[in-house]
Amino acid sequence: MGLRNWSGVVEEDNAYMFEWDLVRTTSGVHVVTRLAEERGMPAGECLAGSGLPVGAAREQYSEVTARQELTVIRNLLARFGDQAGLGLEAGVRHHFSLHGPWGVALLASRTLRDAVQVALRYVELAFAFGELSFEETQGEGRLRFDDREVPEDVRAFLTERVMAGVQIIGRELYSVGVPVLRVDFRHGAPVDIARYRTVFGVEPTFDAPGNELVFDASHLDAVLPQANEWARSTCEQMCRDxxxxxxxxxxxxxxxxxxxxxxxxxxxxxxxxxxxxxxxxxxxxxxxxxxxxxxxxxxxxxxxxxxxxxxxxxxxxxxxxxxxxxxxxxxxxxxxxxxxxxxxxxxxxxxxxxxxxx
Known part of the structure; x- marks a missing residue:
């Protein structure tokens, strides 16, 4: 059975709304503060106004709200927002090890198709600040990120973080990765797109109608090298809890x-x-x-x-x-x-x- 279109146009009373006060791990804060420190910005400055102690920058598995993480991201962008591909740099650091049972459930899935389903089912435990959806059509798998609920000042950063993170996770699912056919971004092109070509293996399209990462759907049913039904089901239950x-x-x-x-x-x-x-x-x-x-x-x-x-x-x-x-x-x-x-x-x-x- 093929994956269905999971984005869909929903009625007004069923519209997607991102919950900014939903609790999540500090993995995103950990990555952002590391980026700041590498550029000479102390962790305390990066965490300013978030209500988080400096220790939160060192811990990967404590809890914060999405709103607190958003404050930390804004602090980073206030200093370094003119650096092209900063969202990509954050995204490529979101390895499985940062995401606890969610990451293990993906890694232990039987096929990429199963992994995509698990990923979207528990996406609130991951690093997306918007709606992720998937569609299989005309021999292509299309992962879409709807950023309309994301504040405009952080939209490009968070979109790039999601798309690069997805690419990195794809490489960790398969030892050789899943080749990208094309990648589209709604925001405008930066001056230098070399980093984008390195991360995705193709030259992205900017000012596109939507954010989309496309790959050959034939990869969906290939068995993943670390498939383990017991580990997957156990970690899915942990995600539900x-x-x-x-x-x-x-x-x-x-x-x-x-x-x-x-x-x-x-x-x-x-x-x-x-x-x-x-x-x-x-x-x-x-x-x-x-x-x-x-x-x-x-x-x-x-x-x-x-x-x-x-x-x-x-x-x-x-x-x-x-x-x-x-x-x-x-x-x-x-x-x-x-x-x-x-x-x-x-x-x-x-x-x-x-x-x-x-």
């Missing part, structure tokens, strides 16, 4: 999430939740915004968790699950589920019911 812990909510967001899951038969709308909390819908929106989230993002979280529970533990059809989650039509649910899990609901259910490999 990590995401669950990091998504635990407190404050107003926690109250909203509790109300959303309280009644297993219906998901209340924002007005109903606001009434339960004795505030107006506008006040609820403002308070959630102050906590770095929104009603839409919380509803998306709950729908994802409930969809997995219903598919894993019941025999409900896709249409029944969609209706249970408040979708007007199954197609909307299927698009959202592909965004969450990297595959449609039926494939997710079939994979979960397959006997374990030994």
């Amino acid at each position: 990590l995401l669950a812990r990091r998504r635990t909510r407190s404050g107003v967001a926690g109250s909203v999430r509790d109300l959303l899951v309280r009644n297993p038969g219906v998901l209340p709308d924002q007005s109903a939740i606001a009434a339960e909390l004795y505030v107006s819908p506008r006040t609820l929106s403002r308070r959630l915004n102050e906590e770095g989230t929104s009603f839409r993002a919380l509803l998306d979280e709950v729908r994802q968790a409930l969809s997995e529970e219903l598919l894993d533990r019941t025999d409900m059809t896709t249409e029944q699950v969609a209706a249970r989650l408040g979708y007007a039509e199954a197609a909307s649910f299927i698009r959202a589920f592909r965004r969450w899990q990297g595959c449609p609901p039926q494939e997710y259910r079939a994979r979960g019911r397959m006997p374990a490999l030994v």
Whole structure:
């Protein structure tokens, strides 16, 4: 079965939103501060305003928020933003060893196709600050990075970091790497593109409609040299547990999430939740915004968790699950589920019911 288009155009109430207060490891901060120190900028200056101690620059497996990491990146760019390919330099340092169970799950996947699915399913544990999606079409594999949720002042850096990081991970999956057919960037070309040719093996296209890395799809089903089903499944479970812990909510967001899951038969709308909390819908929106989230993002979280529970533990059809989650039509649910899990609901259910490999 070929990979489906996992980007898709989703309806407004299912739009992708990056959560800047989601907890992640300090691996990105570690890389950025190393880049700064190599250029003569002390770690303390690079961490200024982030609320992080200098020790965070030395530790790879502590936790920070994406918002804190963004502050560190902005400090780096304030001093060295005119250096071409700085995002590439960060990206090529994002090896498997920086990403704990997420990296091991990729490395232990059976094929590149499986690795792509795992990568996108738990991408919040990695180094992307936007939406990654994948499409297989006309004999090509196309990895896309949607940077529209990324602030403009750091957009080029973070896009280059993701695309270069993907290329490095591809080389570590295969000892010889996966040759890139072409790579596109939405931002403009720097004065010197020599480093880009070195990293990708091709000359990138700049000012493109989107950010895209394209390779020959024939590589998708080749068996990876370190495939290990036990290691992959174990690390995937660790990834699920990590995401669950990091998504635990407190404050107003926690109250909203509790109300959303309280009644297993219906998901209340924002007005109903606001009434339960004795505030107006506008006040609820403002308070959630102050906590770095929104009603839409919380509803998306709950729908994802409930969809997995219903598919894993019941025999409900896709249409029944969609209706249970408040979708007007199954197609909307299927698009959202592909965004969450990297595959449609039926494939997710079939994979979960397959006997374990030994």
